[in-house]
Amino acid sequence: MYFHVQEFINEIAQDEPDPAAANALQEGLGGQFGEMRTMMQYLFQSINFRGPSGKPYKDLIQGIGTEEISHVELIGTTISRLLDGSPRYNGKPTDPVDAPGAGGATPLSIAVDHGNIHHYLVGAQGALPVDAAGNPWMGSYVYNSGNLVLDLLYNLMLESTGRLQKCRLYEMTDNKMARSTISYLIVRDQAHENAYAKALETLGVNWRTSLPIPKTNAEQFPEVKRLVDLGLQSKQYSFDLGNQSEAGRIFQGASPSNDGTQLDASEQAPAGSPMTISPERPEEFSPGADEELRALIEATAAMEMADIDATFGRM
Known part of the structure; x- marks a missing residue:
């Protein structure tokens, strides 16, 4: 069973709407190496896991997959907020819905050439299960071979590629809202790289010779450095209310990142950040209830x- 704590896993900074940044972030949500992919891949691997003696590996994969659900929520909400309202225009709930068009005004003109027009036409100014080019997310992305070593190798590659892409996303925008989420995901991707690398080491796999963790130098990003200094790249949460997870038997010892930190799986979940709901936008035909x-x-x-x-x- 899954429970939902109504908090974001990380705080989303405040900034102006930015449809272009929202569209770029779609790659990190619904792209081949995005959060929807990691969520579905790890959950299916854990659901299909066989062999009671391998429970620590199942628990590790399932814990990361559960965290990825919160990452989908975080990045999807960030995309929605980047699309929330037209820049430099804020209507009032008491205004007639056609008031923005008075005098020929076009408050949604930015949607035409600054992002994915589908965000406004079919998505009610919110995130979509697509990549940055508008291609729909596909279940065929999910890799679940039934071979533990192959799955762990593929997961390590997936996290490494995802972190590399998020570093590129960071450098595509200076929007504080987008960067707060991108930076958090960069650091958590590294934590998951560490988890799968350590799991491979316990199975006697010398992964470093063929699949090194990429040196992205992401610590040069101020928001990333702050989180790395807090050791977030070396923590893994169980998200286990019953205290039955054995993932800590794997996620321990020196970090595979060789950054001098020790891996820590002692926490059930991070503290979280207050969750708020975006306001209604009747002037843009995105009302609430x-x-x-x-x-x-x-x-x-x-x-x-x-x-x-x-x-x-x-x-």
């Missing part, structure tokens, strides 16, 4: 929380 629907949502949520409390106690 009407009053009747809000009342239904609140009543349903109250019933669900009461059921959870009755089953598991107050959470």
Whole structure:
């Protein structure tokens, strides 16, 4: 079972909307080496895992896959916020929906040539399950061979390539909102590289001779350096409420990154960051829920929380 803690895994910085940055970030979400790929690949590998004696490896892969769900949420929300409202224009909920067009104004003109027009035409100014070129995410990206060494090697390659791409994304934009998320994912990709590299080492695989962790020098990015200085690249979380994960039997000892840190799998989950919902945009035909629907949502949520409390106690 999975539980959702209503917090972002990392804080999303505030900045102006930037449709071009939003479109670039789509590669990190729905591209071949994006967060949707890692999420689905690791979860399917853990679901299909065989061999009780290999439980620490299953737990490691599943823990990382669970974290990737939060990465999809983080990068998707960042894309949505980069598309939230037209730059230099903020309408009022009390305005008629056609007010932005008065006098020939075109508040969404930036959508035509600054990003992916589908964000505005079919996506309600939000993230889509596509790459930066608009190609839909495909399940055929998922690699699950059934051979543990092959899967770990492929996962290490996937994280290495994903981190390399995110370094390029960082250098494509100076938007603080985009960079806050990109930097966090760069560091967490390194943590996952360390996890799969250490797992291969425990199986006697000399991965360094054929698949070195790329030297991206990402520490030169100020936001990345701050997180690396906190040791975030050497932590791995279990996301296990039952305290049954054995991933710590693998994720321990000196970091494969050779940065002088020790791997630490002692934490269940990171602290998280408060989650907020973007405002409605009636002037851009991206409204939220009407009053009747809000009342239904609140009543349903109250019933669900009461059921959870009755089953598991107050959470």
